Amino acid sequence: MGLFILRRSVVMILTALCLTFIVFFLTNLYPNLEKLAKTQGNFRMSDEAVTSWLTKEGYLQPLPVKYGQWLGVLPGWTLETKDGITGRCLTGAVTPEIAAEAPSFCGILQGDWGYSTVFREEVSDIISTRLGLTGKLMFWVMVLMVPSALVIGVLAGMREGSKTDRTLSTFSIITTATPEYVSGVIFIAVFASSAVGLKWFKGTATSAMEDANFENFFLPVLTISLYGMGYIARMTRASMTEVMTAQYIRTARLKGVKFSNIVLKHALRNALIAPFTVILLQVPWLLNGVVIVETLFNYKGFGWVLVQAAGNNDIELLLAVSVVSVFVVLMTQLISDIGYVYLNPRIRIS
Amino acid sequence: MEPLGTFEIIWRILAQLTPVWIALIALFAVSITFKRKLGLYGKLFDSVIGMIGFGLVMFWVFTGVFGQLDLIVTHDPLAQVSGMKNKVPGTPLMMGDEGDYPWYLLGGDNLARDVFSRMIEGAWVVVQIAPLATMFAFMVGITLGLPAGYYGGRLDTFLSFLANLILAFPVILLFYLLVTPEIVATGVPSYMATVLFVFPIVFVGVLLNSRYHTQPHIRLPLLVIVLGIMIWLYLSLISEQGTKVAVLPRFLDLFDIPGGILVVFVSVVFVNSPTVFRIVRGLAMDIKTRDYVAAAQTRGEGPWYIMLWEILPNARGPLIVDFCLRIGYTTILLGTLGFFGLGLPPESPDWGSTINEGRKLLSIYLHPALPPALALLSLVLGLNLLADGLREESLRD
Numbered sequence: 067m068g069l070f071i072l073r074r075s076v077v078m079i080l081t082a083l084c085l086t087f088i089v090f091f092l093t094n095l096y097p098n099l100e101k102l103a104k105t106q107g108n109f110r111m112s113d114e115a116v117t118s119w120l121t122k123e124g125y126l127q128p129l130p131v132k133y134g135q136w137l138g139v140l141p142g143w144t145l146e147t148k149d150g151i152t153g154r155c156l157t158g159a160v161t162p163e164i165a166a167e168a169p170s171f172c173g174i175l176q177g178d179w180g181y182s183t184v185f186r187e188e189v190s191d192i193i194s195t196r197l198g199l200t201g202k203l204m205f206w207v208m209v210l211m212v213p214s215a216l217v218i219g220v221l222a223g224m225r226e227g228s229k230t231d232r233t234l235s236t237f238s239i240i241t242t243a244t245p246e247y248v249s250g251v252i253f254i255a256v257f258a259s260s261a262v263g264l265k266w267f268k269g270t271a272t273s274a275m276e277d278a279n280f281e282n283f284f285l286p287v288l289t290i291s292l293y294g295m296g297y298i299a300r301m302t303r304a305s306m307t308e309v310m311t312a313q314y315i316r317t318a319r320l321k322g323v324k325f326s327n328i329v330l331k332h333a334l335r336n337a338l339i340a341p342f343t344v345i346l347l348q349v350p351w352l353l354n355g356v357v358i359v360e361t362l363f364n365y366k367g368f369g370w371v372l373v374q375a376a377g378n379n380d381i382e383l384l385l386a387v388s389v390v391s392v393f394v395v396l397m398t399q400l401i402s403d404i405g406y407v408y409l410n411p412r413i414r415i416s
Numbered sequence: 417m418e419p420l421g422t423f424e425i426i427w428r429i430l431a432q433l434t435p436v437w438i439a440l441i442a443l444f445a446v447s448i449t450f451k452r453k454l455g456l457y458g459k460l461f462d463s464v465i466g467m468i469g470f471g472l473v474m475f476w477v478f479t480g481v482f483g484q485l486d487l488i489v490t491h492d493p494l495a496q497v498s499g500m501k502n503k504v505p506g507t508p509l510m511m512g513d514e515g516d517y518p519w520y521l522l523g524g525d526n527l528a529r530d531v532f533s534r535m536i537e538g539a540w541v542v543v544q545i546a547p548l549a550t551m552f553a554f555m556v557g558i559t560l561g562l563p564a565g566y567y568g569g570r571l572d573t574f575l576s577f578l579a580n581l582i583l584a585f586p587v588i589l590l591f592y593l594l595v596t597p598e599i600v601a602t603g604v605p606s607y608m609a610t611v612l613f614v615f616p617i618v619f620v621g622v623l624l625n626s627r628y629h630t631q632p633h634i635r636l637p638l639l640v641i642v643l644g645i646m647i648w649l650y651l652s653l654i655s656e657q658g659t660k661v662a663v664l665p666r667f668l669d670l671f672d673i674p675g676g677i678l679v680v681f682v683s684v685v686f687v688n689s690p691t692v693f694r695i696v697r698g699l700a701m702d703i704k705t706r707d708y709v710a711a712a713q714t715r716g717e718g719p720w721y722i723m724l725w726e727i728l729p730n731a732r733g734p735l736i737v738d739f740c741l742r743i744g745y746t747t748i749l750l751g752t753l754g755f756f757g758l759g760l761p762p763e764s765p766d767w768g769s770t771i772n773e774g775r776k777l778l779s780i781y782l783h784p785a786l787p788p789a790l791a792l793l794s795l796v797l798g799l800n801l802l803a804d805g806l807r808e809e810s811l812r813d
Contacts, residue, residue, distance in 0.1 A: 077577070084581055089593065097598035239804065243797035245748040247755045247768070248789040251775055255786055259779045269779050350586070357588045358755065362775065373756070376592030388589060395584045 067404075074403070078396045082389060089388045090133050093381045099125050102379050106183055122147070124154060136180070136385065138173020174389070180382030184374055189386045192371060197390065199275055200356055200367035203286065207352065211291035211298070212345060218295070219302020219341065224329055226307045235303065241296030246358040250289040254362075257285065271365040286363045290355040294348050298341055305340040309333045339409050346402035350395040420506030420519055429521055429532070435487045436478040443474060456736070459809040466805020472798025476791070480543035483536035490517035491530040493537040493765045500524035502781050505531075525770070525784040526777060535787045537765040542795065545677065546746040549684045550739060553746075556615040556685065557692025559622075562723040564693070565700025576697070579690035587687055588752065594683045595758040605679040610654050612685055617646045626721040653678075680759040684749050688742060695738055699731040706730075733810040737803045744799035751792055767792045 092098070102125075103116045111119070120126045124143040127135075134140030135154055142154030149159035155172040156165055172178040179189035222234035241249075256262055258269035267285045274283040309315065310333055318328050357369035364370075368387070375383040420428065430437075444467075451458035460466040482488050491497070497520075499510035505523040509516060522531040564572040582590075594605055621643055628635035703709065704727060712722045753759050754768020762769065767788035774785025 081577075081581055081584055085584060089589075092593045092599060092604070095599065095602045095604070097601045098596075101598055239800050240797060243744065243800045244793050245751060245796070247751060247771055247775075248793050251771055251778065251785050251789045254775070254778050255782045259782060261780060261782045350584075353586050354588055354752075357586070358752065361756070372586070372589060373592075376589060376596075379596075379598070384589075388585075391586045391589070392584050395586075 067407075071400070071404070074400050078393075078400070081396060082392050085388060085392050086385055087133060089385055090136065090381075091129065093379055093384055094125070094129060094132065098379045102183065102381070105378060122152070134173075136173050136382070138171050138175035138178070140173075141170040142172050179386050182375075182380055182383040184378045184380045184383065189383050192383065193368075193386050193390060196366070196368045196371045199365070200360070200369065202278065203283075203290070203356065203360075203365065203367060204352065206283065206287045207290045207294075210287055211295050214291075215295040215298035215345075216302055216338070216341065218299040220306055220329070220334065220337065222299070223303035223306025223310065223337070224333075226310065231303075234299070238296035238299040238303075241292045242300070243296075244293065246289050246293055246355045247362060249292055250285070250359060250362045253285050253289060269363070271363040275366060286359045286365060289362075290352060290359050293355055294352055298344055298348060301344040302337065302341040306333065306337040309337040312336075339406070342409060343402040343406050346398045346405070349398040350391075353391055353394065419504075419508060420521075422506075425506045425521055428519070432488055432490065432521070432532075433479065435482045436475060439478045439482070440471065440474060444471070456806070456810060459812075460802075460805055463805045463808055465801050466809065469798045469801025469803070469805055472794055473802055476539050476795045476798070477543050479536055480539035484540045488536050489530075489533040490519075490521060491533045493529060493534045494763055495530075496528040497524070497530075498528065500530075501528040502526055502777070502784075503528075504781075505783050522787050523781075523783040525773065526781075531770075531784050531787055534765040534770055535767070535791055538767040538770060538788055539791065539795075541760070541764065541766040542747050542750060542792075545681060545684070545750060546743050549681050550688065550743045550746050552612065552616065552681075552685045553688035553692050553742070554735070554739065555619045556612060556689040558696050558728065559615045559619045560689075561693040561696030562700050562727065563719075565697040566704055566719065566723050566727065568701070572697070575693070579693045582686070582690045587749070588756065590687060591683055591753055591756070591758055594686070595679055595753065600679055605682050606654065608686060609678060609682045612682060612689075613650055613653060617643065617650060620646060622720050623724050626718060626724055629718075676759050676761055676764075680750070680753055683753075683759070684746055687749060688746060692738070692742070695734070696731070699734060700727050703727045703730050737807045737810070740799050740803035740806060744796040744803075747792065747796055747799070 099120055100116055103119045104111055107115065107119050117126070122145065124145070125132070127143060131140060135142050144151055144153035144156070144165060147159060150161050151165040152159050153165065153168070155168050155170065155178075160168075169176065177190075179193065181187075182189050182192055185192055218234050218238060222231045222238075225231060244252075253267075254269045257264050257267045259265075266281075268282040269285070271278075271282055271286045274286075315328060315332055318332050319325075323332075353369070356367065357372055359365070360367050360369035361373055368390070371383070372387050372391075374380070375387055444461075447454065447458070448461050451461045460470055479488065497509060500507065500520055501524055503520060503524045505521065507520050507523060508518055509520065520530050520532070522535070525531055525534070560575055564575045593599065594608075599605065621639065624638055624642060625635065628638060700723070704722075708730075709722060709726055712726050717726075750766065751768035751771070754764070754766045754770070755772045757769065757772060760766055760769060770788040771785050771792075774781075774788070778785055
């Protein structure tokens with residue numbers, strides 16, 4: 067097991083390095099840098115002004131060097147100007163004495179995530195606050211999605227082909243066919259607009275960032291949960307129907323065990339192994355849903371930051387966003403693998 | 417003129433869709449009559465769910481095609497008619513010319529364009545891109561997944577690493593990185609198209625070569641003709657005047673893909689192919705232990721013959737089902753792109769862009785956003801039901 071986790075961690079770090087390098091490469095292509103220079107300076111900059119701005123900010127160094135500096139394995143750049151010394155690890159122009167005292171390495175290995183050009187804030191601050199907000203959203207999504215999906219799946223798979231099964235299966239197919247931007251729009255239209263007039267909930271979740279309550283937070287949570295719910299329910303149903311045809315269930319029935327007891331005591335545990343991995347592997351998909359829903363409901367969390375950073379080519383923020391999301395995706399894969407082995411005695415013992 | 421009532425609107429929409437109903441009835445009548453002779457497709461008509469799904473899918477296919485042939489749309493989807501801004505469904509035109517359709521059946525959007533016509537035109541965007549992009553993704557996935565599953569070892573490790581790398585990317589971040597105008601200007605998507613579109617040629621080439629390599633008199637002319645045509649199509653597809661990739665001179669260039677569509681197409685193929693790769697790889701690993709594969713190996717067949725003519729046909733059931741599901745997923749992805757205003761031009765009538773425009777005024781006006789949302793929902797639902805029906809019927813035998 068230790069070796070397995072070690073090997074997976076190495077693959078994980080390798081993947082993260084490759085991915086960040088790709089993001090680094092794409093965001094550092096010259097047209098992107100030019101756009102960045104123009105949004106930071108002014109839009110009527112001449113080509114020479116763009117070049118000199120980029121040189122001054124250290125963007126025109128060779129790509130591997132810049133990547134090494136961002137990682138913190140190469141010393142950050144410094145440049146002598148007439149105002150003093152500027153550099154990656156320095157704020158503003160400073161005198162040579164201060165520059166000599168400043169650390170020469172400042173990358174993510176040193177815990178320095180850089181500075182966001184859009185929000186004009188430290189990247190680490192942005193990421194931690196926004197991730198907290200999205201964490202709140204995801205927590206309620208899980209609370210709503212997982213139990214209801216499991217209940218739907220178990221009820222549907224309990225008696226294959228029955229009327230309950232048909233109804234619930236249709237429901238789960240419909241939810242998997244409804245992407246968040248469709249269900250979100252329909253929910254806002256029905257429950258929040260003045261045209262229908264129900265006005266049960268609020269159409270935006272901006273106020274939920276400080277003070278989340280049922281009225282302003284339920285629609286975004288419901289929108290994200292529905293899309294994932296159908297998929298988990300279908301997996302649970304498939305694994306439940308498989309278990310219900312197993313020999314030991316038939317034995318129990320022939321012995322005269324009550325049907326509710328068969329489902330709860332004999333079938334449920336074995337049927338829930340497969341959905342467990344599915345739920346964890348669903349987390350990366352939820353990340354997509356989060357981006358859409360946060361944009362739709364104007365909830366300024368992690369997904370909203372992703373859109374802002376990508377739309378404005380905010381290089382360091384975008385890199386941090388991709389590091390976090392890659393980490394989330396790969397961690398869930400790792401946990402689901404370990405959990406699968408742990409939950410399934412057939413694999414654990416052999 | 418009087419505004420239309422609810423029932424009249426519904427009736428008029430149904431009447432406007434007459435060609436679609438005729439085509440659907442004809443298709444179903446023919447298919448049900450000959451269903452015993454049509455293989456898996458015929459068996460679809462034994463299951464109610466499959467029929468409903470197929471009906472929904474074909475409804476949108478016919479709507480898209482006939483909409484493009486100008487049989488359904490009531491107004492130009494880009495034309496703005498004064499006085500029709502945000503008007504509710506069934507509003508008569510204020511100052512229509514002679515011969516114009518006298519109502520906006522589903523109302524006007526915030527730029528005074530006809531919502532109904534835009535929804536119909538949006539169907540064409542999806543019908544055009546989604547199946548083709550899925551097919552390309554399948555060709556890429558199959559061409560790489562079969563050897564990875566069949567040979568295993570280093571090749572498998574390497575290709576799986578690449579696939580997982582792409583899968584670990586959040587899709588929307590990838591779209592933002594690939595589809596922004598700045599990146600398009602550097603030519604990255606065009607280069608990716610150049611690489612991705614090679615796979616169908618490799619696939620068909622290897623497919624035919626492995627089948628006919630013992631019969632040189634058939635193989636040579638067949639390969640020359642098929643590959644010749646495909647390479648010509650390939651070159652005219654990727655080469656576009658004025659972009660970074662312009663290899664063909666203009667007189668040989670058969671067609672140009674309108675701006676944005678190629679980029680959208682490439683990114684959708686790119687996102688879908690790793691998942692297909694994983695499915696094909698898994699199937700190949702499972703099937704290669706079967707007896708008929710061992711028999712073929714004993715006969716001395718080459719590895720590519722075994723992969724493409726022994727393993728692939730036996731993996732077709734799950735692959736067909738996944739193909740249907742994946743078209744639905746591609747439709748969702750196209751909508752996502754439109755929703756974030758990426759790739760397609762802003763005035764494009766595709767459903768994602770229309771939903772995105774409509775949502776801004778959603779609390780007051782529902783009619784611009786709801787029709788495309790429901791359209792997308794019903795198409796994806798149809799594809800999922802179709803996949804379910806196919807799965808049931810293919811498991812039955």
